[in-house]
Structures are given as C-alpha cells and as structure tokens.
Amino acid sequence: MAACSLTLSSSLPQPKPSFFGLKPSHLSLHGTSFALKSQCFRVSSSSISISSRPADDLVASLLSKVIQTDGGVSLTTKQHQEVAQVANELNKYCVDEPVKCPLIFGDWDVVYCSNPTSPGGGYRSALGRLFFKTKNMVQAVEAPDSVRNKVSFSVFGFLDGEVSLKGKLKVLDHQWIQVIFQPPELRVGAMDFQYGGESEVKLQITYIDEKIRLGKGSRGSLFVFRRRHGGSTNV
Numbered sequence: 001m002a003a004c005s006l007t008l009s010s011s012l013p014q015p016k017p018s019f020f021g022l023k024p025s026h027l028s029l030h031g032t033s034f035a036l037k038s039q040c041f042r043v044s045s046s047s048i049s050i051s052s053r054p055a056d057d058l059v060a061s062l063l064s065k066v067i068q069t070d071g072g073v074s075l076t077t078k079q080h081q082e083v084a085q086v087a088n089e090l091n092k093y094c095v096d097e098p099v100k101c102p103l104i105f106g107d108w109d110v111v112y113c114s115n116p117t118s119p120g121g122g123y124r125s126a127l128g129r130l131f132f133k134t135k136n137m138v139q140a141v142e143a144p145d146s147v148r149n150k151v152s153f154s155v156f157g158f159l160d161g162e163v164s165l166k167g168k169l170k171v172l173d174h175q176w177i178q179v180i181f182q183p184p185e186l187r188v189g190a191m192d193f194q195y196g197g198e199s200e201v202k203l204q205i206t207y208i209d210e211k212i213r214l215g216k217g218s219r220g221s222l223f224v225f226r227r228r229h230g231g232s233t234n235v
Contacts, residue, residue: 055093062086066112073116090207097174098205110137112224145169147179161188178202
C-alpha cells in the first residue's frame with residue numbers, strides 16, 4: 001500500500017487543552033481573533049504494510065460495540081471496558097508511524113468516546129443533552145494540515161443547530177498530533193456567531209486503516225472514528 005511522509009514545522013501558541021476545542025463551561029459570546037504563522041509542509045514517498053485478516057475481525061467487533069450508542073453514552077462500565085480491550089488489541093496492528101499514513105485524510109464520524117462529554121464539550125454533558133440532541137459529530141482532515149470539526153444537534157428536538165471549529169494540524173512525533181483551533185462558531189436557526197477563544201488538542205493515533213481510526217487524548221480518553229463514504233461534512 002502506498003503512503004506518504006508528512007513533515008510539518010510551525011511556531012504555535014500553547015492554548016488550553018480540550019478535544020474538539022470545546023470547553024464545557026465559561027463560554028463568552030464576544031469574538032476573538034487568532035492568527036497562525038505560515039507552516040511548511042513536505043510530502044515524500046515511502047511504504048507501509050497493514051496486517052489484514054486479524055485486524056479486520058477486531059475492527060468489525062469494535063464497530064459492533066460502539067455503533068448506535070450515542071457516542072458511548074448508553075454503554076455500561078463493563079461495555080466500555082470491552083471496547084477498550086478490543087482497541088488495545090488493535091493497537092498491535094497499527095503501522096509504525098501512523099501520522100505519516102495518508103489514510104488520516106478524509107471525513108470521519110466520531111462514533112465513540114470513552115468520555116462521552118469530551119467531543120462537543122458542554123453540548124454533550126448530562127445537562128446539555130437535556131436540551132441539545134446530538135445528530136452527528138464529524139471530523140474532516142484535509143491535506144496539507146487542515147482539521148474541521150462539527151457537532152450537529154437539535155434544540156428541544158425541533159430547532160437545528162451546529163457548532164464548528166477550524167484548526168491547523170502539527171505533527172509532534174510518529175504517533176502524536178496537535179491541533180490549534182480557532183474560536184468556535186455556533187449556528188442555531190438563523191443565528192450565527194463566534195464565541196470564546198482559541199483552543200488546543202493533542203491526540204495519539206493508535207490505529208488506522210481504510211475503515212476506522214483510533215485515537216487517545218492527552219488525558220487518556222479513547223476515540224473511535226469511522227470513515228464517511230460518499231458524503232460531505234459541509235463544515
């Protein structure tokens with residue numbers, strides 16, 4: 001399988017950590033600006049190998065445990081442990097340098113998180129879910145270094161809305177990436193505005209193939225991303 005080598009160099013600020021760049025509380029409604037310095041991105045060729053059959057079986061098992069669980073919200077403690085066990089087994093089949101694998105690019109559904117309030121921040125908290133029903137959580141990774149996150153929801157079941165973030169990706173080592181996000185943009189009905197400040201997230205890629213990507217946040221949360229086919233995120 002062909003692959004590419006990604007090399008990024010950047011000088012970036014160090015904002016506060018939070019996956020998806022969304023903080024659970026203390027949101028201010030005034031806009032802020034965030035400037036990123038230019039980055040250098042170089043692509044070169046190399047080769048990778050991905051074991052197929054054992055990993056395929058584990059991927060099928062993992063997806064069967066996390067699909068239609070509201071991102072992990074409906075799972076019991078024991079079921080979360082079972083997901084973690086399968087994910088740990090899949091780690092053994094991860095390519096040596098997943099950040100250099102071209103499969104990271106594309107549109108991904110966030111189908112599971114061991115900490116369900118992490119993707120989406122306050123919108124996914126126990127209180128937030130009383131008012132905001134999540135429709136989907138999507139992450140788009142585009143060459144050379146663009147990341148776009150979107151959480152779509154309905155308010156009280158009838159008013160559609162979404163919160164989205166745009167960020168820049170930086171490779172930290174052979175497994176870890178960092179994304180610096182601009183302030184979130186919130187749209188509810190006809191209202192559209194930006195709030196808060198920039199944010200930063202670090203994520204370790206622990207497995208990747210044509211179907212799924214596994215990631216572990218800096219605080220240990222496990223994420224399962226499933227590749228979207230034939231659709232656009234429209235973020």
